[in-house]
Amino acid sequence: MTTVTVDLGSRSYPIEIGPGLLDDSSCWEPYAQGRTLAVVTNSTVGPLYARRLCKSVAGLAARVVMVELPDGEEYKTSATLNRVYDALLEARCDRQTLIVALGGGVVGDIAGFAAATYQRGVPFIQVPTTLLAQVDSSVGGKTGINHPRGKNMIGAFYQPEAVLIDTATLGTLPDREFSAGLAEVIKHGAACDAGYFAWLENELPAVLARHPATLAEAIAGSCRIKARVVAADEREAGLRAVLNFGHTFGHAIENGLGYGTWLHGEAVAAGMVLAARLSVDMGSLEPREARRIRDALAYARLPVTAPVFEFARWMDLMELDKKASAGTPRFVLLRGLGAAYIAGASEERLAALLATGEEGARTDPLQPLAGPNP
Amino acid sequence: MTTVTVDLGSRSYPIEIGPGLLDDSSCWEPYAQGRTLAVVTNSTVGPLYARRLCKSVAGLAARVVMVELPDGEEYKTSATLNRVYDALLEARCDRQTLIVALGGGVVGDIAGFAAATYQRGVPFIQVPTTLLAQVDSSVGGKTGINHPRGKNMIGAFYQPEAVLIDTATLGTLPDREFSAGLAEVIKHGAACDAGYFAWLENELPAVLARHPATLAEAIAGSCRIKARVVAADEREAGLRAVLNFGHTFGHAIENGLGYGTWLHGEAVAAGMVLAARLSVDMGSLEPREARRIRDALAYARLPVTAPVFEFARWMDLMELDKKASAGTPRFVLLRGLGAAYIAGASEERLAALLATGEEGARTDPLQPLAGPNP
Incomplete structure (x- = not known):
């Protein structure tokens, strides 16, 4: 124990x-x-x-x-x-x-x-x-x-x-719900702890096979990261917002498809891929680090491509997000793996990001998209 | 201010x-x-x-x-x-x-x-x-x-x-509600602060006349007492219960007559008179101190005699009270003015107390029963 x-x-x-x-x-x-x-x-x-x-x-x-x-x-x-x-x-x-x-x-x-x-x-x-x-x-x-x-x-x-x-x-636990939970596990590593993320990449096969000891270790590590963040900001005054990595896009996806169409973790997975790509566009994350996040999520059988919405619809959906201040969506971005920060993004940049998202768009979570680190 | x-x-x-x-x-x-x-x-x-x-x-x-x-x-x-x-x-x-x-x-x-x-x-x-x-x-x-x-x-x-x-x-504020509020003011003095109680006895005529400066002083003093108790026991783990002086009987009266028949402060007033008399019966309060409490309440145009219930009904009503532990009612009693403690009481003692309550029983709050210190 x-x-x-x-x-x-x-x-x-x-x-x-x-x-x-x-x-x-x-x-x-x-x-x-x-x-x-x-x-x-x-x-x-x-x-x-x-x-x-x-x-x-x-x-x-x-x-x-x-x-x-x-x-x-x-x-x-x-x-x-x-x-x-x-x-x-x-x-x-x-x-x-x-x-x-x-x-x-x-x-x-x-x-x-x-x-x-x-x-x-x-x-x-x-x-x-x-x-x-x-x-x-x-x-x-x-x-x-x-x-x-x-x-x-x-x-x-x-x-x-x-x-x-x-x-x-x-x-x-059904496979789909298990994968949705893994989205949060991966999130804790990607946004808050590069060491844990690297450990997890290696252990994903054992985690997905639900190997008891590895699973317990993954859960303990993930709880430890979240506990550290919560201890520093119990009432979500600031720091705790980094746990919302992927959530601005994710909430928009959940809301846009109708709640329950995608599980929360699935929407957050696709949202994290977008947030990582936005971080790359902003120059704060290496493309290969964004790729590692995408690969881990895909290996965990999570969707890594968002559904297709018109750009105006994206903006509407993101402005409903609780982190939006005065109607401008805010994003949790990465300054390298494990180091999150919060920033806005210009409409031009978002339009470019979300337009390219349409290639290969899919709305069927649940199937693995790729093997590990292909 | x-x-x-x-x-x-x-x-x-x-x-x-x-x-x-x-x-x-x-x-x-x-x-x-x-x-x-x-x-x-x-x-x-x-x-x-x-x-x-x-x-x-x-x-x-x-x-x-x-x-x-x-x-x-x-x-x-x-x-x-x-x-x-x-x-x-x-x-x-x-x-x-x-x-x-x-x-x-x-x-x-x-x-x-x-x-x-x-x-x-x-x-x-x-x-x-x-x-x-x-x-x-x-x-x-x-x-x-x-x-x-x-x-x-x-x-x-x-x-x-x-x-x-x-x-x-x-x-x-209508007179009846003003008096009901005074019941809590008097309670703070009687249960927690003898000095404030004595000050209040003297100032009751000015308070009842709603003299602005006296009223502000009475309110500040009352808030100060309650703030002191709350600061020592924010979540009502123990000490704060002394603020329930009069409430075991008071809640029974409110509940027995049907909520809203008497105002909360009116029921608590009659309840404090009973709790003071019970304190006298238990030997922890001087009869003249119980009398001072009764007189202050009466002068504030509050009922000082409880309505008539059968004894079994009293017990039923009091066992519903939140302070009842394992079906035995608990009371906030006085060890002298301004010093409250919590105790149970035997059925015999309660039967005697509540039987004598029937003399002069009344159910019409609002009229003064007596002048100050007659």
Whole structure:
């Protein structure tokens, strides 16, 4: 078992990483002992893992309340959040209740926001079961729900007591979701840590084969990078924005195709390729470094070419991005691998970049585009 | 103008107190300069003060978005909260938007919770216009809404950037609400500060006459006491519970009569008389001190006798109270004026206390019961 500490002063917490944590009572003891646990999960993950979790805390918890939500981003709404509140109140859960988020990013975001707001805040722990949730949403304390007018518009920064990552749960993760999670893993290296990126390039075959020890190491490394960034900028005042590498283009792709057509990680993958090419155009990144990013993503079976939009549509979509200030899109760019910075770009430059994107445009993620370093 | 500082480390904020702040641009400058302001108010307070606020920030704010909510505790719901979110999104308010809560406790609680959760938290300031909100809900960062199953069940601790108390706004406050606010003022003295209580006893005639300077001094003193307690226990882990003096009985009264029949401050007033008598029964308070509390409340035109309930009903109602642990009600009691502690009480003792409460029972708050120190 590996422990990564997210260092946030009095709100610091450990991320425990390893295979089999779900079934290991000793991992649960510090959190479950004597408490009421409210396990929030969904209709896909619950049937797979809830019973095993209950067994691990059976001799520890005072009682366990199960809250099963429907599965899917379309349920990340105030209506679903209210179902969690109703279940907690129905079971007379008090302020000492520990909320356990068992599932992917949507479950973690809703359960975390319920924890942040139920009786003005109760403790919670994350048990993320997708790669994306393990390396991304479980580190940093972002919780929330969508609003009809925008994603993640309602939420809070609220840190868990701990994150328990059972890497064995990735065994049941569909390939497409696994690849989407890898997009964030690659992002952490490309934007924040050249050494980790180089290690990952070498280990991608083992990671894709879901080799347990390599997977645990990749996740720990990725969490460590994100934890470092979050520790320096808990509330996203500045530095933390580097984690949005690929996201200005990525959000535009997600939004332009309609949310859910491409997975978030897929849109970010194509977005990172564009952001790397923009960095090359701006003279801050070597073409061969941009190529390494593209190759790693392609090897991870992620799309590396954005869908085709008219240029005016691109601009509209990017101006909706949260990083846009006064209607001008901002981009996370690279000054070499592992070193991100934020800048705007002229319309001319963007027009040239996005026009060339049309060659070989594709809208079918999921198939590998190329072998490693071809 | 008096400034009271709520000392919460990086979340510290000033409470500015004085007549005419609403019309004083210099008070607004540090908060409004260059920002988008979203003023959340209600249909009673808005027409009285919103235009004056807008005038004060006219040369400062980038723009002002008005959000007017219906007036009343029955609107402290998720539906009303959603109206605030909708309005903020409709006006494309970003993360730099300053939310201004202009109104009483309900407006402050909803607007504060909207600020805590809109785009994971935006800055806000409180401009409380009722005495209760000025001395109670504006200090301490409690925000939230009601749930059909319980009051304040959904919320967050979220501190404002500042609280601006224009004591002149109390000129339009109905007598009954003014008295209900005084219940909390008296509570702060009785539970936490004997010196302030003694000062208040002497000044009650001037306070009730709403003499501007005395009123400002009473409010500043009351805020100072609450700020001290909150600074020592921001998230209500222990000490802060002393501010619930009178509340175990008070909540039972509110709940038993149906919320809204008595105002919160009225129920707490009768609850404090019972809690003081229980303290006397437990041997920790002199009868003459309990009498001083009762007299101050009566002089402030607050009810000092609880309504009549069967004893079993009292117990049911008190077990619903949040301070009840494992079904046993807990009480904030006094070890002399200004020194609160928390304890349980035997059923026999409570039965005796609540039975004698039936003499002279009354359910009509609002009329003075006695002169000062008769």
